[in-house]
Amino acid sequence: MKRLRNKYIKDERVKFISHLDLLRVFQRALRRADIKVAFSQGFNPHPKISFGPALIVGATTEGDYMDIDLEEDISPEEFRKKMNKVLPPGIEIVESYEVELNDALSTKIKGAEYILQVNVKKSIKYIQNKIEEFMRKDIIEIEKESKSGRKMVNIRPCVLELKVIEEAEDYLKFYIKLKLGEGAPNPLHLLKALNDYLGNLFDIDSYKLHRKNMILE
């Protein structure tokens, strides 16, 4: 058995498929490529595939990761080629390499970089300064729902970087770098906090989110 770590793209064409759908896409692609995947033991065996943190439905990525355990001895390069031949349009593996079997993807992923575009209701002056002000805060609180009810969570420690990279009349484009892990916010949480801070300037439902990269340890 060997474990291959794969970096993949999910583009505009397939941005609405869910995390669970994506798992099925890979399972079926493995069967079409006739690659023998390892199955878990137990009453209801399932193929050993594990993903990094789920992407929001509607977002694209060019830097997500997924581990697959294989029964057969196939080189990462051959695996990548075979899979890309049978994956549906819009999904592509861009990099494959072997890792140790005890190397768990979930403990390796530390952060992610995003590009987030949002429509603005009116143009904002000195936006860069305002963002810097926002980032100088020690506490950025958002309301999160949990089993025990709603509570306020400070997301500031998870926000590694936030800057405007493009300004247009009707939209803004941000570069965002976040820590990932248990309880970490997603870019939309941050966007909401920023929108509150700026006095509701964004059309918060009309955004485009792209995950540029995941940062592995």
Add this chain to the structure above:
Amino acid sequence: MNNLKDKIDALLMKVSKPTRYTGGELNSSIKNPEEVKVRFAFAFPDVYEVGMSHLGLRILYHLLNKREDVYCERVFAPWLDMEKLMRENDIPLFSLETKTPLDKFDFIGFTLQYELSYTNVINMLNLAGIPILSRDRKGLPFVIAGGPCAYNPAPLSDVIDFFVMGEGEEVINEIIDAYIDWKKRGGEREEFLQIVSQIKGVYVPKYYIEVYNQDGTIKEIRTIKKGVPEKVKKRIVKDFENVYHPEEQIVPFMDIVHDRIMLEIFRGCTRGCRFCQAGMIYRPVREKSKEKILDLADKLIKSTGYEEISLTSLSTCDYSQIEDLVKKLIEKYKDKGVGVSIPSTRVDAVSINLLKEIQKVRKTGLTLAPEAGTQRLRDVINKGITEEDILEATKEAFSAGWTNVKLYFMIGLPTEMMEDVEGIVDLAYKIVDNYKEVKGNVKNLKVTISTSTFVPKPFTPFQWTAQDSIKDIMEKQDLLKKKLKSKVLKYNWHNPYMSFLEAVISRGDRKVGKAIIKAWEKGCKFDGWEEYFNYDKWEKAFKEAGVNPHFYANRERSLEEVFPWDVIDVGVDKRYLIREYKKSQEGRITPDCRLYCTGCGVKDFDEGVVCFEAPQK
């Protein structure tokens, strides 16, 4: 156009299950619309996950797209959240593949699988900005329809430009060819309707009128155009072995109702159950050879990567080499983790053995359909099984380790009495006793009993019978609710108002069609979904249209009555239906036609029609 795509994308951020509308699935067809002569929108009047589970769509989609001069795209009824956003943002109904508004197509082809989807047909046209009445349409597209419900074309006669009777793969290419020819000549819309009215299997409703008697029954169906056929004969695939079957299948991203390979192993059914419309209209029985099926299975597994393959037909266990076929498939693909499923299980030991084989790869439930609770009533409906069969089969299954059994029954069957309904209860408890006998207790046992309500359908021996009143049905359901109370029993029933509406429409005439339009105007859609079904609106619609629904659902017809669907010839002779109807009243059964020909007439229907014939003993 791109503009529309962006607008749609923006809406998709806000709806549930957005992949219902995106297309782009594996094996879906990508073509340049500029390079084809005919653009065909295959329309299914229900949501994506229901429509994509339909084999007919898959066959015709790939068949049409095999042609270089045709581009067939798909469209489904948008769910209510999406429809609301589309209407608010002026987005017309669009195709999945290229996001083209439907009015830009040459054809919109609806498949009519159940009567309660008719308001969705109308709603989809409206959402596409296309007039809902055929007579108000100018220019393109042509709105056509096929499928089992099309055999009674009367209720949608004002809406559909023309119907296609019978097996689509047999006739669709002729229609397309005629269209290309007509378009090249720059003909008038009316002229094309005349041309297709001469194609065998095509019914153009505007060339026919219903003439009524004083009592509201039909006196005659009169042709009002010279040269159109008095009776439209359905089309039949004669070489079923070699008829087109897709070797690839679209693999949806989202979980659909039947999310597996569908491989059709035979068409038609030899059982002759008297309530079953499919068993009559899909005649004759035609099988594919085992070799052909194995070859198709291999190609389909390779092209889809699916984990399950369903051998579909009306009664899969009746396939002449079923045991061998299933064994071969299991052997060949079990290492790849591909399971086999059969959609319906016959009530006998052979079937239980088959299920055991299938279990080797994937757990499967046990579903049996005794249909009626007493032997008398099972004989009336010609369900050729005995209580012994049922008890033996379940015993066998319990010994083999099954703990869950689902049983399907119908209530409201012709001649049914309360003791027949009690028979359902008795049978359920006998099955529980059975389990006790095998296992010593009832631990883990779950018996689910579901009753649907009988709906008399055109072209069946019961087309003359009255449906039970809603009150009677409710009484029967109440009895079952009361008596099937136990920890190991679960009872499911159907909304009787929905079954009533189904009965009205299925044997409806053109007057019923007016009520359907009224109901849609009042906001009816997704009538097949209990949470959106609104009988009050339907009641008002019937009243306004001057239609008494009970006249259609609850009236016993005389053998002489002219039916709205008598203008169609499905191949099964009316004399045979009458014979079966009379036999049912006497409680006499007719054997499976694999034993000997029961003379339904389909063999003499058309040149080259071959029916399954049992080897001479």
